[in-house]
Amino acid sequence: MRTSVLLPALTLAASVAAKTLDPLSLIQAPRPGVGIASPTGHAALWAIRSWNQSTLTRSSTLYALHLPTHHDAAEQSSELEELVPVVHNATSAFWISPEEAAYIIEDVMYVKNLSISQQYIDPRDPGARVGHLPAEVTSLRVARTAKGQGEGTATLVFSAEVYEDGSLSDVKARDDAEAEEWSRVKSYENVPIRHWNKWLKPGKRSQLFSLDLTRNKKGYETSWLFAGEPKNLLNGTRLEAPVPPFGDESDYAVSAEAGLVAFTAKDPAVNAAWHTRQHIYTVPLDGSEAPRQITQGDIGATSSPEFSPDGNHLAWLQMARDGFESDVRVVQLHNLETKETEQLLTQWDRSPSSLSFAPDGENLYLVGEDREQIKLWRLPVLDKRTQSEASQNGSTLETVIRAGGVGFIDTIPGGGAVITKSSMRSPADLFYLSEKSDKLIRLTDITKNSLLHGLDLGPEPYRFNYTGAEGRTTYGWIIPPPGYDRYDKSQSWPLLTLIHGGPEGSWENNWNVRWNPETFAAAGFFTIALDPAGSTGFGKKHQEDILGSWGGRAFYDIRAGVHHILQTFDNVDAERVVAAGASFGGYSINWIQGHNEDGLFKGLVSHDGVFSTLATFYSTDELYFPEFEFGGVPWIAREGYERWNPERFTGNWNTPQLTIAGRDDFRLPESEGISVFNTLQRRGVPSKLLVFQEGHWVVDERNSLRWYTEVIDWLKKYSAEQAPESELLMAETVDAAEVDDSSSGLLFQQQ
Ligand SMILES: *[C@@H]1O[C@H](CO)[C@@H](O)[C@H](O)[C@H]1NC(C)=O
Ligand SMILES: *[C@@H]1O[C@H](CO)[C@@H](O)[C@H](O)[C@H]1NC(C)=O
Numbered sequence: 001m002r003t004s005v006l007l008p009a010l011t012l013a014a015s016v017a018a019k020t021l022d023p024l025s026l027i028q029a030p031r032p033g034v035g036i037a038s039p040t041g042h043a044a045l046w047a048i049r050s051w052n053q054s055t056l057t058r059s060s061t062l063y064a065l066h067l068p069t070h071h072d073a074a075e076q077s078s079e080l081e082e083l084v085p086v087v088h089n090a091t092s093a094f095w096i097s098p099e100e101a102a103y104i105i106e107d108v109m110y111v112k113n114l115s116i117s118q119q120y121i122d123p124r125d126p127g128a129r130v131g132h133l134p135a136e137v138t139s140l141r142v143a144r145t146a147k148g149q150g151e152g153t154a155t156l157v158f159s160a161e162v163y164e165d166g167s168l169s170d171v172k173a174r175d176d177a178e179a180e181e182w183s184r185v186k187s188y189e190n191v192p193i194r195h196w197n198k199w200l201k202p203g204k205r206s207q208l209f210s211l212d213l214t215r216n217k218k219g220y221e222t223s224w225l226f227a228g229e230p231k232n233l234l235n236g237t238r239l240e241a242p243v244p245p246f247g248d249e250s251d252y253a254v255s256a257e258a259g260l261v262a263f264t265a266k267d268p269a270v271n272a273a274w275h276t277r278q279h280i281y282t283v284p285l286d287g288s289e290a291p292r293q294i295t296q297g298d299i300g301a302t303s304s305p306e307f308s309p310d311g312n313h314l315a316w317l318q319m320a321r322d323g324f325e326s327d328v329r330v331v332q333l334h335n336l337e338t339k340e341t342e343q344l345l346t347q348w349d350r351s352p353s354s355l356s357f358a359p360d361g362e363n364l365y366l367v368g369e370d371r372e373q374i375k376l377w378r379l380p381v382l383d384k385r386t387q388s389e390a391s392q393n394g395s396t397l398e399t400v401i402r403a404g405g406v407g408f409i410d411t412i413p414g415g416g417a418v419i420t421k422s423s424m425r426s427p428a429d430l431f432y433l434s435e436k437s438d439k440l441i442r443l444t445d446i447t448k449n450s451l452l453h454g455l456d457l458g459p460e461p462y463r464f465n466y467t468g469a470e471g472r473t474t475y476g477w478i479i480p481p482p483g484y485d486r487y488d489k490s491q492s493w494p495l496l497t498l499i500h501g502g503p504e505g506s507w508e509n510n511w512n513v514r515w516n517p518e519t520f521a522a523a524g525f526f527t528i529a530l531d532p533a534g535s536t537g538f539g540k541k542h543q544e545d546i547l548g549s550w551g552g553r554a555f556y557d558i559r560a561g562v563h564h565i566l567q568t569f570d571n572v573d574a575e576r577v578v579a580a581g582a583s584f585g586g587y588s589i590n591w592i593q594g595h596n597e598d599g600l601f602k603g604l605v606s607h608d609g610v611f612s613t614l615a616t617f618y619s620t621d622e623l624y625f626p627e628f629e630f631g632g633v634p635w636i637a638r639e640g641y642e643r644w645n646p647e648r649f650t651g652n653w654n655t656p657q658l659t660i661a662g663r664d665d666f667r668l669p670e671s672e673g674i675s676v677f678n679t680l681q682r683r684g685v686p687s688k689l690l691v692f693q694e695g696h697w698v699v700d701e702r703n704s705l706r707w708y709t710e711v712i713d714w715l716k717k718y719s720a721e722q723a724p725e726s727e728l729l730m731a732e733t734v735d736a737a738e739v740d741d742s743s744s745g746l747l748f749q750q751q
């Protein structure tokens with residue numbers, strides 16, 4: 001039952017508790033995209049997706065909203081902006097001119113003039129048709145050459161998956177012709193054969209295209225049309241951009257001023273399954289020349305290429321070590337004229353995740369993790385101090401946004417920026433950043449008109465610290481359940497420990513639909529989200545402490561975090577501790593199984609976790625990952641794999657566990673989950689297996705609902721005040737002394 005926000009608080013009393021964030025509310029909550037500022041900074045586009053569980057439909061609406069002018073910004077406007085629905089179910093929206101939004105609906109591009117009176121904007125009307133695209137295209141960007149009204153031109157850049165001939169128009173015909181054979185047989189002469197959740201089709205790759213558009217004037221009407229054929233900018237090369245599986249429009253940049261597209265692509269000279277090396281390339285926007293390689297040498301991955309507004313400089317992020325997917329990203333600044341590249345912030349102990357030039361071209365904005373927040377920094381780049389040795393440590397950085405989860409920044413050519421930012425308690429909202437005053441003005445309130453409005457989220461989550469492995473200060477979040485009162489000794493709460501994946505990852509102050517900590521708290525758990533050794537955002541030392549120590553420092557940090565909570569909070573019950581995690585978190589759960597002699601954890605949930613470190617090396621898609629984490633390939637460096645292999649400790653497995661696997665999880669294939677389940681069943685340990693038709697992540701909304709329901713039920717059952725003891729009697733008991741559980745020595749059973 002839903003309580004009305006209009007009722008006076010007194011009448012609500014104790015009998016009608018406010019609704020909390022249950023899994024159904026979570027999956028039906030709005031899923032906002034990023035804010036895209038118009039070239040003149042008058043408005044922004046914002047798409048919001050949603051799921052309706054009663055009709056089982058997914059829909060989206062593209063909205064437009066006004067942006068404050070500099071003047072408004074100075075006056076401290078606190079009004080939220082009205083969201084004007086532009087069109088339903090469109091994708092890939094962008095501004096094609098200062099007044100017109102363009103987007104794609106089922107392979108057709110449309111345009112809508114947003115300067116007309118609001119009452120005439122009908123979101124059910126797709127708009128003016130521009131043209132049909134012969135294949136599925138993604139990651140659109142436009143090099144704006146259209147100036148205001150009337151006639152004009154623009155150049156569109158997008159990506160599409162094509163075969164060796166590079167042709168966009170033949171893709172669908174060839175896919176159809178080969179579909180039946182492909183479903184029966186797949187043939188490979190090289191790895192990788194699969195990536196993330198997809199079988200790779202040899203010879204097929206994502207490439208970048210450019211397409212000119214013209215605007216014709218017919219009387220009072222103007223219309224955009226495709227002018228000519230799309231040009232494959234990477235034709236005849238083995239380059240692939242954006243880089244799968246997560247590459248998107250941030251993998252490339254366009255500059256009308258420079259007449260260039262800059263992009264990152266895997267080095268085609270080395271095998272992508274065991275190299276992370278990505279070079280930066282540039283290619284003329286008109287495809288008149290072949291791509292030119294900008295970076296050289298044995299580097300790691302590159303990302304986030306961006307042109308300066310005048311088109312004279314190119315900046316990007318670069319990792320030094322090939323093979324290490326989580327190496328520190330260092331800012332590179334390249335002068336396109338002199339062809340010199342400078343490295344900035346080489347001594348800074350943080351790793352930015354994206355960059356963009358400020359409109360003045362004199363500063364770079366950097367987004368990155370710092371102690372469980374995703375911050376925004378500004379770095380002066382034309383200032384010579386920045387390049388001096390003394391300031392390589394970040395002393396010239398200014399922190400612009402220090403709390404929350406910055407997702408995206410879109411700078412406005414005339415100054416200022418639109419920021420997309422979420423928090424642990426709210427999906428993303430849009431904010432306007434006034435460049436002069438650094439003032440952040442809230443433009444939207446996503447929860448206000450959604451079913452999240454009025455939910456009781458409980459006390460604010462907050463960060464805590466404790467002493468972890470080797471005496472280091474270690475951090476985590478406490479997410480208290482609704483109704484929690486620290487000083488009420490009559491309360492008694494179960495403790496849920498969430499363990500993130502990676503291992504190079506972190507629990508941030510941002511919103512996620514998967515592993516949403518607030519949803520676990522709402523289910524009645526005193527929830528902690530720990531950032532043990534390996535976690536990002538605390539500097540290189542903490543992050544790299546995980547290498548070659550998977551069940552070592554991180555496992556110590558997890559247990560120490562739990563003990564810290566039990567010692568600090570009187571009303572958290574030491575007899576009702578449970579834990580859950582995915583990927584590396586799932587590995588940690590399987591490791592806990594073998595090392596839970598004191599019975600600290602009463603119930604466990606492992607999602608797509610490693611059962612055997614050796615088996616996963618031999619079956620995973622990205623071989624560089626285990627190679628780097630465990631110190632080499634197993635036929636040479638077997639020791640690291642053996643030492644941290646959960647499979648070696650199955651003789652200790654006695655804790656009730658729910659195990660979850662994905663049929664299309666090619667990172668940690670379903671056999672890992674099945675192996676865990678076989679072991680638990682054979683040993684008579686209470687256990688359950690869920691196999692989803694999903695990849696490494698549960699994405700489909702119905703699957704997500706089932707996932708939360710099952711995980712919460714399992715955790716509740718084994719953290720109940722009356723735990724189901726009888727079932728536990730079925731489990732075989734093994735003398736712990738028989739099993740080596742040394743996590744500090746080098747002992748392992750050799751065959
Ligand atoms: C789902 O759709 C139904 C029917 O259109 C509507 O009544 C209901 O409010 C929708 N639910 C949500 C959460 O939007
Ligand atoms: C959007 O698409 C969904 C399903 O794909 C459909 O049910 C819904 O009616 C569409 N919405 C509009 C307004 O066209």
Ligand SMILES: *[C@@H]1O[C@H](CO)[C@@H](O)[C@H](O)[C@H]1NC(C)=O
Binds near residue numbers: 099115116117150222
């Ligand atoms: C958009 O509509 C406005 C108002 O009708 C008009 O003045 C303007 O010329 C139109 N813009 C374009 C690019 O057609």
Ligand SMILES: *[C@@H]1O[C@H](CO)[C@@H](O)[C@H](O)[C@H]1NC(C)=O
Binds near residue numbers: 165166167168235236
């Ligand atoms: C790619 O290059 C080949 C050979 O030069 C040419 O025949 C083909 O038309 C080009 N395709 C595209 C889409 O540009």
Ligand SMILES: *[C@@H]1O[C@H](CO)[C@@H](O)[C@H](O)[C@H]1NC(C)=O
Binds near residue numbers: 390391
């Ligand atoms: C960076 O180096 C400068 C000069 O050596 C020093 O003054 C400053 O304190 C350092 N800043 C940080 C953040 O370490």
Ligand SMILES: *[C@@H]1O[C@H](CO)[C@@H](O)[C@H](O)[C@H]1NC(C)=O
Binds near residue numbers: 464465466473
């Ligand atoms: C750790 O937490 C304590 C207590 O909340 C706080 O006073 C202290 O500043 C924190 N220490 C660090 C290093 O963050």
